[in-house]
Amino acid sequence: MSETSLLSLFWEGFELAGYRQRGDGTLVLRLESCAHTPPCCSGCAQRTIDVHDVSLRRVRERDLFDRRVYLEVPVRRVRCCHCGVRTEHIPWLAGRRRLTAAMVAYVEALVRLWPVHQVAGLLGLNWHTVKAIDHQRLRREVVEPDRRRLRRLVIDEFALHKGHHYATVVACADTQQILWIGEGRSRAAVRPFFAWLGPACKQIEAVAMDMNTAFDLEVQAHCPNAAVVYDLFHVVAKYGREVIDRVRVDQANALREDKPARRAVKRGRWLLLRNADNLSPEQAVKLEELLAANAPLTTVYVLKSQLKELWYAPSEAEARSRWQQWLAMARESGIPALIAFARRLEPYLAGIFASARHRLNTSVLEGMNNRIKVIKRMAYGYRDSAYFFLKIRAAFPGKVR
Numbered sequence: 067m068s069e070t071s072l073l074s075l076f077w078e079g080f081e082l083a084g085y086r087q088r089g090d091g092t093l094v095l096r097l098e099s100c101a102h103t104p105p106c107c108s109g110c111a112q113r114t115i116d117v118h119d120v121s122l123r124r125v126r127e128r129d130l131f132d133r134r135v136y137l138e139v140p141v142r143r144v145r146c147c148h149c150g151v152r153t154e155h156i157p158w159l160a161g162r163r164r165l166t167a168a169m170v171a172y173v174e175a176l177v178r179l180w181p182v183h184q185v186a187g188l189l190g191l192n193w194h195t196v197k198a199i200d201h202q203r204l205r206r207e208v209v210e211p212d213r214r215r216l217r218r219l220v221i222d223e224f225a226l227h228k229g230h231h232y233a234t235v236v237a238c239a240d241t242q243q244i245l246w247i248g249e250g251r252s253r254a255a256v257r258p259f260f261a262w263l264g265p266a267c268k269q270i271e272a273v274a275m276d277m278n279t280a281f282d283l284e285v286q287a288h289c290p291n292a293a294v295v296y297d298l299f300h301v302v303a304k305y306g307r308e309v310i311d312r313v314r315v316d317q318a319n320a321l322r323e324d325k326p327a328r329r330a331v332k333r334g335r336w337l338l339l340r341n342a343d344n345l346s347p348e349q350a351v352k353l354e355e356l357l358a359a360n361a362p363l364t365t366v367y368v369l370k371s372q373l374k375e376l377w378y379a380p381s382e383a384e385a386r387s388r389w390q391q392w393l394a395m396a397r398e399s400g401i402p403a404l405i406a407f408a409r410r411l412e413p414y415l416a417g418i419f420a421s422a423r424h425r426l427n428t429s430v431l432e433g434m435n436n437r438i439k440v441i442k443r444m445a446y447g448y449r450d451s452a453y454f455f456l457k458i459r460a461a462f463p464g465k466v467r
Contacts, residue, residue: 076168077158079103080139093130096138105142109149116145125164126191128172134190137166163195174203181444197453204456209463211238211245213266218424219292221275221285222431223251224438226451233451234259234281235431235438235458239274242430243464247455253280260288267292274426276300277414296417297428298377305370305407306339312403313366314338330356331363338367365399377421385419434462 083098099105104113120142127135142154160170176185177200186196218239226233226249234256236246246259260267270292275281282294314331321328337345337353345353357364372392379385396408411418421427438458 077137077139079105079156091132092134092136094124094136094138095127097140099140099142105144105154107144107146107149107152108155109146109152111155112146112148114144114146118143118145118151123164125159125166126169127166128168129189165195170199173199177203197450201450201453201456204453204460208456208459211243211464213263214269216245216263216266217269217271218426219245219270219273220426220428220431221256221273221278221281222428222435223276223278224435233455235434237431237434237462238464239272239426239430241464242434242462244434244459244462247458249451251278251280253284256281256284260284263288272420272424272426274424274428276428277304277417282417293420293424294417295420295424295426296414297426298374298421299427299429299432301411301414301418302370302374305373308410309366309401309403309407310338310363310370311335313362313401316403317360317362327359331360334363338363342371362399362401365401366404369395369399369404376418377427379419379422382419382422385422386415389415389418437461 077097079100080097081100082095084096086094086096088094104115105117106113120140123139123141125137125139127137129135139156139159141156143151144154146152158167159165160167163170165173173185173189173191173196176188177196180188182196182200183193185191186193189196216238220237220239221234223232223234225231231249232251233247233249234251235244236256236259237244246262248255248258250256263270267289268291270285270289272293272295273281273285273289274295274297275285276297277300285292285294314335318328318331321331334353334356337349337356340349342350342353357367369392372388372395376385376388376392379388393408396404399405438461441457441461442454
């Protein structure tokens with residue numbers, strides 16, 4: 067087999083007519099149409115020999131070792147008896163792009179692993195060209211969820227940009243597939259998801275979320291059979307901010323004259339907020355010494371552990387009983403921040419008690435949020451939210467049930 071016929075295996079219908087090398091080492095290969103292969107109409111795929119005109123198109127091919135390769139391709143317009151004047155169909159060209167299909171496939175493979183700006187720099191392509199190729203790949207590969215099988219959902223939010231700009235993400239609790247992402251965290255922002263869900267809203271049994279009233283109200287408005295389940299992590303985190311931190315600061319202020327004790331209280335924030343199981347032996351000793359020397363901190367720390375037990379109750383009746391016990395202890399403590407927190411928690415009790423029937427939480431989405439941060443950081447942020455959201459959905463296609 068000759069060199070010309072061998073190269074024609076890469077570029078169907080064309081053969082190598084010559085080449086030249088530019089000063090920067092770039093190879094430019096000149097192709098010509100094979101005489102024995104008539105052009106094919108891009109409209110109806112019929113062969114024809116009636117050529118209207120020919121134009122020369124330069125396209126980028128995959129690199130050859132350390133050399134960049136361009137092809138000069140004579141593209142014909144044909145007179146088709148069915149379609150009129152049409153550009154011929156060349157299977158190894160990527161549509162109107164000045165890239166071969168092999169080059170597009172190479173870009174798609176690289177951009178799965180590296181950020182767009184790195185791939186663009188490596189291949190010497192424009193950032194927007196690489197982004198457009200990846201965007202098209204994502205639209206092709208991201209699978210539309212099967213709404214008929216959805217029963218349990220998880221809703222959470224993540225920071226989209228600095229300055230309190232957020233996006234809402236909804237995932238299937240059973241398959242961990244991200245179903246929908248939208249900008250904002252208000253009722254209006256999340257409403258398009260329920261419009262997308264359509265009649266499937268009636269089959270939703272439970273939705274886990276943080277104590278975001280907007281999410282709660284929209285679920286109640288659109289999913290009549292769904293129970294709202296408030297997530298343990300968010301409630302306990304709120305308890306840490308509003309109760310433990312407040313009491314710690316108050317106790318530190320009360321110990322102004324005792325500087326060593328005040329310093330120990332001020333530095334004990336993470337010891338008080340972290341789970342006891344996650345403390346090292348040295349940290350556990352420091353926490354024990356801190357609690358032994360300060361009764362209010364001991365009270366709020368113990369009640370934090372007692373509060374968690376609401377989510378592990380075997381039944382809703384038992385959850386209510388545990389709440390009454392916890393509420394009584396909070397009131398008896400006489401600690402204003404603790405009593406105020408209990409009062410603010412009361413409107414959300416139904417969603418807390420529902421966790422006894424629906425063992426749901428947003429921990430899955432918390433893990434997803436960490437990966438979302440990595441995706442965002444790798445690209446130094448995204449200018450196109452729709453593209454960013456597709457990247458996220460592609461990263462979480464879900465598990466097969």
